[in-house]
Amino acid sequence: MEAPQKKRSVVQRFLDWVEKVGNKLPHPVFVFIFLSLITIIVSEIVYRAGVTVDFFDAKANEQTSIQAVSLMNPEGLRYIFNSATSNFTGFAPMGTVLVTMLGVGVAEWSGMIGSALRKLISKVPHSLLTMVIVFAGIISNIASDAGYVVVVPLGAIMFAGARRHPIAGLAAAFAGVSGGFSANLLFGPTDALLSGITNAALQAAGNPYEVAITSNWYFLIVSTIFLTIVGTLITEKVVEPHLGDYHGDFEEHEAEELTVQEEKGLSRAGWTLLISLIVTFILVNPWFGPLHEIDPETGEKTLQPFMNTGILFLVFLLFSVPGVVYGKTTGKINSSFDIVEAMTEGMRSMSGFIVMAFFASQLIAYFSHTNLGIILASTGAEFLKARNISGIPLIIAFILFSAFINLFIGSASAKWAILAPIFVPMFIAINLSPEMTQMAYRVADSSTNIISPLMNYFAMILVFMQRYDKKSGIGTLISTMLPYSMAFLVCWTILLLIWYSLNLPLGPGAPVTLSMIRSLMVYM
Incomplete structure (x- = not known):
């Protein structure tokens, strides 16, 4: 007699x-x-x-007037044909994914990742696995976009190794990396x-007030812990029960004990990784590190170009070099041909993403070129401004509006510039500090990243998901990430409103209200 099925909530x-x-819907390629x-x-x-629409572009620091650009006239048709290749080759995730996967491919093919995860899973308590993955996803955004390519697939692999649904692990990691994009300990x-x-927006308004880079730091630290808890609860109480049991193939060796050679390989790879990190610190240290550049505008040393793009090559090295050492130790890698085979295998696994990326890049480029996103954002912002809302209702309305706009414009800086x-x-007119406005925007911008098909990495996450369920489509990904x-x-909005109600500083010298500044000035 079959057990009765549990009633779904x-x-x-x-x-x-x-x-x-x-x-x-048809295949995601045809959806794009x-x-x-x-x-x-x-x-x-x-x-x-x-x-x-007329608006001040804070990023360009100039007043701008734009109108929609048609793609159905001769000029538009020329753009469609002439830009197709550059749209594809210039698609931001392409470089991130392919460079990183070269390194990850070596580490995975050699067996290093599998052995490391088996060892990690045996050490991490089952009850903390979800929390560790969500937390790792959140703090990974300090390394630019590398978290999408590294943490998200590893989350799936770790769940599979623990005999849990791999798509739940993928979702937990994706929620941390992208949904928690504006939270971090640093x-x-x-x-x-x-x-x-x-600051450019303040200058344009003739206001001498300046916002520091640390303006949201205190709130971001608390948000990191808070979102880790929320993401863990959603994974274990909503997403995993919804996905049900996983009926795909688990690799049997994932449950085996490590051999002596594998232990030795991990030890040597670990020492190699440590040495690589020490060398990296020497290269990036603020005193004599050669990877620092001189900012032409401020004349000060900056590491931002490296953090934006250079770190991807570092990720490649941090995976590939220890991977080669591990493979040499275990006997999986015996020649240069094996190393190239490992990289080729990594690229082969991304073939589906490359196909999908071609069409996704066209859609994102068209939306940007036609100015439809900017028109929607600017028109909506002016409409909201004209409603004469104030206080907490205005904060909530602004967050909801920004979250909605985020579905159509992926770039956080492009939206904020508008x-x-x-x-x-x-x-400011209703006594809220620029730091508070900026943080409210960041809450909204991060929260809906994970359900927007226009998000740069959406297609790549879908390809990762299809590794475990070939029938997965856009509906599967959105329904999994919607909770x-x-x-x-x-929850993040409520946390911000509580922070606002308690009048707590968002960062060092960064109040939530302007009256808090005035009080401090009077006290001083």
Whole structure:
């Protein structure tokens, strides 16, 4: 007699519906083609309507007037044909994914990753595995976009090795890397970029106030811990039960004890990694490190170019070199041909992503070229400004609006360059500090990254998911990530409002209200 099936909750039935509807769509490649065609048609309609928006672009530090660019006139058709190759080769994730996967391919083919994960899983308590993956995802954003290519697939592998659903591990890691993009224990390139745009918006408004790179640091530290807990609960209480049992293939060797040679290989690879990290520290140290550059604008040393792009080559080295040492020790790598074979295998696994990336890059390029995202953001911001909302309702409305816009414009800095000149002065008028406005934007920007098909790495995550379930489609990915997105948006917003109500500083010398500054000045 078969056991009765457990009744699925309302949330699970809703996610089933989202997945079912989403997966009725054709292959993701054709979804991107279809959305590209819609963008082409809409661009012509908006262009014919003569829609024009005026706004101050804080990134360019100039007043700008734009209108929709049609892709259905001769100039637009020339753009479609002439830019197709450059759209593809210039697609941001291409370099990130392919360079990183060369190194990861060596580490994976040699067996180093499998052995390291088996050892790690035996050491990490089962109850803490989810938390470790979400936390690793969140703090990985200090290394630019490398977390997408490294932490997300490793999350799936670690769950598979622990006999848990690998897609749940992938989802937990993706939620940390992308949903928690604006949280970290350290401040990094994103903080510098956004605070620079905020200061440009203040200068344009004639306000001498300046926002520091550390302006959100205290809140980001608390957010890292908070989102780790939220992400863990969503994974274990919502996502894993929704996914059910995994019926794919687990590799049997994942449960075996490490051999003497594997232990020796891991030891040597570990020492190699340590030496590599010491050399890296020498290269990036702020006193004489050659990887520091002189910023032409400030004249000061900066590591930002390395953190933005150079770190990807470092990730390649940190995987490939220890991988070769491990392979040499265990006998898996015996010649240069084996090393090249390992890299080739890594590239082979990304063939599906490369195909999908061609069409995804066209859609994202069309949306940017037609100015539809900017028009939507600027028009919506002016509409919200005209509603005369204030206080907490305004903060909530701003967060919801920014989260919605994030579905259409992937770049955090591009959106903030449009929104900051409107909302920073607007929030100052109701006594909210620029640091508070910037943090509210960051909460919104991060929360909906994981459900936007226009997000640069969305196609790549879908390819990773299809490794474990070939039937996975856009509906599967969105239905899996939707609980994280909504939970992060709601819980993170509540945390920010509590922070605001308690009048706590967001960072060193960074208040939530301007009256807090005035009080400190009077006290001094």
